[in-house]
Amino acid sequence: MNLHYQTNDKGHLAIGGADALDLAQEYGTPLYAVDELRVRDNYRRVYQAFSQEYKKFQIFYAAKANTNLAVMRILEEEGSGIDAVSTGEIYTALLAGFEPERILYTGNNVTTHELEFALNSGVRINVDSISQLQRLAELPGSDGLKISFRVNPMVGAGHHDHCITGGELSKFGIMEQEAVEVYNMALDLGFRPVGIHTHIGSGILDPEPFKLAVEVLMDVAGRVHSETGVNFEFIDFGGGLGIPYTPDEPLLEIETFAREIIGLFKDKIYDYGLNNPTLCIEPGRYLVGDASYLLTRVNTVKNSYRKFVGVDAGFNTLLRPTMYGSYHHILVVDKPDAVPKENLDVAGNICESGDLFARDRLLPEVKEGDVLAIMNAGAYAFSMASQYNSRPRPAEVLVKNKEVDVIRERETFADLLYKQNLPVRLLK
Ligand code: LLP
Secondary structure, three states, rough: OOOOEEEEEOEEEEEEEEHHHHHHHHHHOOOEEEHHHHHHHHHHHHHHHHHOOOOOEEEEEEHHHHOOOHHHHHHHHHOOOOEOHHHHHHHHHHHOOOHHHHEEEEEOOOOHHHHHHHHHOOOOOEEHHHHHHHHHOOOOOOOOEEEEEEEEEEEEEOOHHHEEEOOOOOOOEEEHHHHHHHHHHHHHHHOOEEEEEEOOOOOOOOHHHHHHHHHHHHHHHHHHHHHHOOOOOOOOOOEHHHHHOOOOOOOOOOHHHHHHHHHHHHHHHHHHHHOOEEEEOOOOHHHHHHEEEEEEEEEEEEEEEEEEEEOOOOOOOOOHHHHOOOOOEEEEOOOOOOOOOOOEEEOOOOOEEEEEOEEEEEEEOOOOOEEEEHHHHHOOOOOHHOOOOOOOOOEEEEEEEEEEEEEOOOOOOHHHOOOOOOOOOOOO
16 A cells, blocks of 8 residues: 555544544534645655755746645745746745745746746746747846746656647647757847756656656757757756555655666766756655645435445545546545445535546445545645635645644635626616
């Protein structure tokens, strides 16, 4: 079993040392509960694995996985940078205390207005297209700007088609074969191109495609360096590091992974005479995915054509099972280690048939009133949540050594109407 969780002396699920049943009782359900030390451990494990092999190493946490300010503060304290994909993420990261130079903005299909915002914020800009480059060049203050490019290495990987971002179907990045031309264009426009970037997809447990992309990107960097004279200050291999979601999925052996990536990287910087650039990666899921649980209470057990366990959360709180068919392991919080008894469908409270957290899942006996913990709810969970079906979004708590802080209040009905205006002619 590669899924990580802890139990207390009552045999209940413990999150940051607190009893998950008490958390559900005290703060209500559905509830996101984040284990602070797990986030810190995850960060340190990755940092350690890479930096012991190569000192010039920087992590840019992919904020899209979880943009809660407290989570971002924790990672800022640990020394992380931020991979921001929107101006909203730049804004949030700045508010969370990240220095602009520790924020790398990788937008796609961005407006000129967004480029202007990024430029004026002083963050690093990672350019995704020639159009973006040309529009950036026209903005006052862009002369001499340090930039990087996202390259599509024609290698892609990921847990679902929607999460593969390299290859010929991908909308991201510039083509590897146009890289020399594009770096030359950047030089002609007065930029200082100092970085190169790729991100091939998300949820990668097999290191092979990632390694292949590293080789391709390094070859592109070598070519750009020798043909344009660009000296790379940093080379960024993106995120995508997977975590197990099912009990028998493998762990990505992070030390071996780091050693292999850095081995390839060092060989290539030597071959191409690149001058010890900083190696960057952008994990999101790996840092925060397994640090949170979605606690939800069973309100209905229904024997229909199938046996349904109905809970008080829905795909508006955790979209991944519905959107990608993703497996999320489910524990009964007062008996996480109980022997599974029967196959159940765990259904949410949204009015759509696709609103299922699990189909035919072998679970211990579950009764109305039980609290379930949906695991791996730290990444792409709250950040993809919505108010669909007019359901206020849940609260989030952060737990460390049994100490609990509410880091996001539960929304109310008033929040459902936030920013709506009723035209005077429609007033009753
Ligand atoms: N860097 C860039 C440029 C990215 O686009 C992403 C993710 C990452 C880094 C971080 O990837 P990670 O290490 O978290 O795999 N909603 C999907 C995942 C979409 C990821 C999009 N980009 C899911 O729930 O699986």
